[in-house]
Structure formats: structure tokens, C-alpha cells
Amino acid sequence: MEKKFGVPGEVVVGILMIETGFGSFLGKDKAFVVLSSMALCADFSNIETYLNDLPIDPERRDWLKDRAKEKGDWAYQEFKALLQYAEANKQDPLTIPGSIYGAIGICQFMPSNALKYGVAADGDGRGDLFKMTDAIYSTGHYIQGHGWNGDMDDPSRQRDAIYRYNRSTPYVNTVLAVADHLSKANNKKLAAR
Numbered sequence: 001m002e003k004k005f006g007v008p009g010e011v012v013v014g015i016l017m018i019e020t021g022f023g024s025f026l027g028k029d030k031a032f033v034v035l036s037s038m039a040l041c042a043d044f045s046n047i048e049t050y051l052n053d054l055p056i057d058p059e060r061r062d063w064l065k066d067r068a069k070e071k072g073d074w075a076y077q078e079f080k081a082l083l084q085y086a087e088a089n090k091q092d093p094l095t096i097p098g099s100i101y102g103a104i105g106i107c108q109f110m111p112s113n114a115l116k117y118g119v120a121a122d123g124d125g126r127g128d129l130f131k132m133t134d135a136i137y138s139t140g141h142y143i144q145g146h147g148w149n150g151d152m153d154d155p156s157r158q159r160d161a162i163y164r165y166n167r168s169t170p171y172v173n174t175v176l177a178v179a180d181h182l183s184k185a186n187n188k189k190l191a192a193r
Helices: 010-020 031-040 058-090 111-117 132-145 157-161 170-193
Strands: none
Touching: 010 132, 010 157, 010 170, 031 058, 058 111, 111 132, 111 170, 132 157
């Protein structure tokens, strides 16, 4: 993966550890249910009754209606991508576990990213994000595709590439801390030989 995508293995290990504990927790929900439910929110009437008892002014209600449409439309696109992913991997889409947002696999990709960055590293022709080898390569592909270029020494560019994976500064800090720890441990092992 490092040779193919130029992303240090320690960075990918940090991501997979944080995302799912190397696959030990893939989400308690089914991605199909999560994404289809969110897609229904594009029609504000599906959720409006839950807001009737809240003191929301008309301007805020309009904002909520626009936001629900935007998120619902996004979820619908992800739902369609989930169906494509399931078909390509010969999986029952009703059984695919996911996060509370519909992210799937050991690397927790949104289905559209699974289609775009999924790599069939084990040679079976399917980018199955529930297989460790495919998840490792797919994560490297994603990070490379979002700005990581080979031996990148610029810490701000490293941070930007990882931030695109999960838009959280504490997440980026944690991934880089894990990667740094693993790199130092590896260097100590090599020096002891």
C-alpha cells in the first residue's frame, strides 16, 4: 500500500484503529436503514410533526426545511451508492453494517467513497471494505486522492489530507499521534537489530 499510494502504513493503521478498532466495531446499525431513513427527510413533512411542539420561529423552520432537504438529498445519493456497492460485492444490502451516518467497512467509507476509492487489493476484483487488505489499500487510495503525495514532509499538507478523511482536528491529531508512536517503535526495533 505504501509503495502504491505513498501513504505511510502508520497513518493508515491509525485511521483503521480509530475508525473501527481494526474491524472490531463496524456499527450497530444497518447502512440501508440509516441512509434510507435520512433520505426520507428530504420531504420535510416526514419530520415536521416532530417539531410542532417546539418554539421555532418561521425563519428557523425555513432553515430546518432547507437543511433537511439538503441532507436528505445527500443521503439518497449515498443510498444509491450503497446499492451499487452491494451489487458489485455480491452482498445483501440489507445486511451491511454501518455507522449512525451510513459509513461502511473497516475504514468507514461513505458508500460513494467506497465506489470511488475502493481497491480490490487481494486480487478478487472486488473492493470489499470488510476485508482488511482491501480496507488498507482503499484507505491509502483515499488519503492519496485527497492530497498525500509520496514522502510528504509538510505537516500542514499531511494534516489537510487526513482532515479530508474526517473533518475533526482532534481526529487528525490522534491519527498523527498514533502514526508517530508506531513509527518511533518501528525505528527502535530496526535500531536494535
